[in-house]
Amino acid sequence: MDRLAREDENWDPQLPPTSEQIGAQVSRVTAALFVQKTGFVEDITLSTVGERQTGLFRMQRNYSLMISENITNSRYLNSLAYREDTEILPLPNFDGENPPQFPETVGEFWRLNARDVTFLLNFYGIPNNGTLEKRISRLARHCRVNRPTVV
Incomplete structure (x- = not known):
């Protein structure tokens, strides 16, 4: 948790971490393990994957709207x-x-x-x-x- 404190300035050691803080830490650990195992250095955090999924959903929705308009x-x-x-x-x-x-x-x-x-x-x-x-x-x-x- 000491590392979490360094990376999140809102973290108070007297209070338990919030779910957002835990999620951010899980994302960082997941990305670090991925880089360690594969040597692949691209930033693959859960938020990045989520952003990509959101972008894909938007593209699909826009394509469906375009078909409907046509x-x-x-x-x-x-x-x-x-x-x-x-x-x-x-x-x-x-x-x-x-x-x-x-x-x-x-x-x-x-x-x-x-x-x-x-x-x-x-x-x-x-x-x-x-x-x-x-x-x-x-x-x-x-x-x-x-x-x-x-x-």
Whole structure:
């Protein structure tokens, strides 16, 4: 505990150490043992590992938010398309991947064959039951693709 007193100016020898002081000491001992056993001199304290984990969680959260924003933007832009020749955007799935085969226009979307509808429903994790008309309508709701209007 004498070493703890030297490294923590708030330590009072008359009082038992706080959990923060004990945690800091454990971090220092862990880092010292790591360096002693491996010869690796990088500062590997528990707080550093915690900071790295926090940074990783933030990156994952930001990536998830970016995917969610991309899905929202694609849906919004698709919802504005009404003409058969208007381009639409593929929606990424929740892993951020775009489907390899997605129709380019509103008209192509509504003319998808059963195999392509099945593929896209499975890609997005949407139930794949019912008639082709019901399945394509379900996919259209998910992607926010409107039926083309006659001009």
